[in-house]
Amino acid sequence: MKSLFFFFLLLLFVVLVSLKNFSYWVLVVALLSSLASYFINVLWLKPQRVLWKLQRQGIKGPRPSFLYGNIKEMQEIQAKAMKAANFSEYVAHDYTSTVFPYFEQWRKKYGPIYAYSTGNKQHLYVNQPELVKEMNLSVNLDIGKPSYVTKRLAPLLGNGILRSNGHLWALQRKIVAPEFFIDKVKGMVGLMLQSTEPLIAKWDASIEAQGGKIAEIAVQEDLRGVSGDVIARACFGSSYFKGKNIFSKLRTLQKVISNQSALFGIPTLRFFASKQQKEIQNLEKEIESLIWETVVQRGQECSQECSSERDLLQLLLEGAINDMDKNSSKKFIVDNCKNIYFAGNESTAVAISWCLMLLALHPEWQDRIRDEIAQVCPDGLIDADSIHKMKMMTMVIHEVMRLYPPGAFVSREALEDIKIGHIVVPKGVCIWSLIATLHRDPEIWGSDANEFKPERFANGISGACKISQVYVPFGLGPRLCLGKNFALVLMKVVISLIISKFSFSLSPKYRHSPAYHAIVEPGQDVQILIQRYKRG
Template sequence: MEVFLMMKLVSSIALVGIFTWFLYQYSALRLNAERVKRKLRVQGIRGPPPSFLYGNLPDMQRIQSQAVLKAPSKSDHSDRFVGHDYTATLFPYLEHWRKEYGLLYTYSTGMKQHLYVNVPELVRELNQFITLDLGKPSYVTNKLAPMLGNGILRANGSSWAHQRKLVAAEFFMDKVKGMVGIMIESAQPLVRKWEQFIEEQEDTTAEIRVDEDLRSFSADVISRICFGHSYSKGKEVFEKLRTIQKVISKQGGFLFGVGGFSGKLFPSARKRQNEISRLEREVESLIWELVEKRKRECSSEKDLMQLLLESATSDQSVGKDFSKSFIVDNCKNIYFAGHETTAVAASWSLMLLGLHPEWQDGIRTEVAEFCPNGVPDADSLPKLKTLNMVIHEVLRLYPPAAFVSREAYEDTQIGNLKVPKGVCLWTLIPTLHRDPDIWGPDANEFKPERFSEGVSKACKFPQTYAPFGLGPRLCLGKNFAMVELKVVLAIIISNFSFSLSPGYKHSPAYRMIVEPGHGVSILIRKI
């Protein structure tokens, strides 16, 4: 009996100790959160009042639910909604608070404090911020770990700086020009497929859903450049990464750190996490198999992964384990950033060009004038001014990346703004790109001519044009993406004319990037 009572007493003491420890941790977090809020309030920064435990999460859920009820019917014709600002549908709480508190406000998700920063002057300061005190928000990068590993898109601090030094050189414009031939080769099967489809319809016009074909094209380009092989051999990698992307996007709290323990508490969430872990292991195994196979082939033509591997192994400050993880993780990063975002941008381009066929005519005329046999090359691409204007306008209206996000790892000064350590900053790119005060009263309209004299003359604050991000973390693949878009669009437009299908349903969706929720269907005919 005494032993039983003693065990019961010990258990009670242990429970009290655990409870006390959790209470202490909570109090410390709470005090720190309040201290951070005070530092922001004294600078005149306001925001929605938070609840005791959950911050503004209940408000976000309520506003999101109301926005779903008000959303236009998916059966409505596309023309009515192509020009609308979709951020009010995808991120309604941010837009709701922007209208109430302006371009700089604060809100919280539990203990995490956030700053919404869409003030052009502060965006410029962010663009020029070069220290490592700002990095990717840790809770976001933790969610993305299965998909991106510790590659350059997810890394912070000295690890990011080191990887950037190794990767950046492989995407300088002189290197990208040497990839144009691969891009042209990858576009030819797409053209043949569409020609054959039109012939099979026994008509001059056929309806084609283009987004999956553009994904296949972009995946083939990345596969050839990374490993020197065609898309068919890397297809499994892409399919598994795409599945991981979809599962992560469905998880609650992807953007704002909600539900950190849900994977342990709910069977459905735990099942999703197990699926992600399995896919992560399979992707890593497949990529390394491709690396090893490519090394055995001893080809005289070195692909991107071989060049990166040589760069990593020649660095005496890192070991063999780093070289392997560096290659696998950055391969996943390049696959996602170089494949998914470019394909989505090309899909949005065909959607808008389908609505505005007069711009197809202008591009077609330039391609005929400057490109031998209608096929662009590295020398003719810079001469396609109309195509360049169109791509810039597409990326303004539908930038694949919705946010520039940063976390302050130390107390940080950005212009006249003092950002306390631990605060996450969010810049909503589509809102910047559609602000009438920056772009004029026609900000929601498709007008590529605004870029006729380049980005610097296109708007009041050029630093707010950020389809590839901001500052030192500007997308390293910017040159690659622009060249690939020019190549595929020039080839498509020189071979086909098209209009947007009446069945197209305009429904931008956020799945880590902003993509057409129901794909893009066009009516296409061979020229």
């Protein structure tokens, strides 16, 4: 917005200098005054009115500056925190003071509810459990995904289910959700086992190359390969090798976009695309072209097959044809393929990486899971039924997702004036809840909230904490992650196979440095020392 304002000022100055007729001067001055008035209203008065509405309800927060809001303060706090950070092999599970230090600093100063701004955009930070619960369970379509954030993610996600609102979101959920119901996911277990076997063989070969002793493994890329292969096979009827180029380019696009912080960014209009923006545009076009090639190929295969079993891509094609025109249907299909490729592949691989990191730190839980696998799989064969019986595994995964949820926030925008609890949220205000803080609140989880203790989930989520609705690694309510069942089952399959074959510990090279790149992931991969497991 600031760049647009100064562009008009420069343009008017050039015009003003070139004019000689007095009446034209008067016209230009009047136009200049109107533009100045408009931008003052957009950049200051309107955001200030919204802030006043929040302040009158007793909501405090850091004082914003003109044009920038609290962005400079956020950047200064972040820089100071990064400078003080001591990234090492020592694992301190509470990473919020390093990754999101401004939120933590303001929370300690202003409480669990406060207001802040980025440019002319007003935000409401809410980490009061009852309000978070109400917001998550709301079925009101007047509250949706923040538009200014999702706009930045548009090249990565299009207008698919992860970033759409209202009627379009409801339509997409209707088509996509059934493909990830638990019965469907159980049918994918065979594919998950097949996709994990090459990883087991690769790691075993690495051990063999070390004389059958200990090998060092960086896990993330291999885990992306597994989750990507499962998605490609189960949902789109192709192997990972066909989708590898798509996954690789999506990962590159994610890294480029993450350099443009959605938390710091000022909404602007730029007339000249930067080098970074051009790279984003080129990657977006390449990804969409590759996905559409896959769609066309799959459509041709489907026309030649007589199988009654339809994969997700076929359902997307049918849903788009039934509900949309030709141009809209193509975008609908491509956008949702991007959503499933990215969310299913990246988030699941990251979650398994965190799981292996914590199990490497706690080998006693490796032993407990092995004993459980031996009990539920006496013949050594893992299947959908045995996966369902793995209670110890479920406890570990719940605890991993409590401490290291890949999704950092529950984020919403008031699309109209709405009421959440006792707070009236004005239209346009973005609401943020930091999941990691909710998952570490000692009043909800106890004094050991920062410790890895899977046993807290022995009696399920409701038995682990005082308010189960604030355990939200997959969200809650209408916006519950559609891939929850897929992610949990895939995590169980991969971890079961790894633990059955290997024992492992953290490598001395590992540096614990969680980072936020659209999701919270290991900043420097997870390196483990792995050896073949031999039952004593």
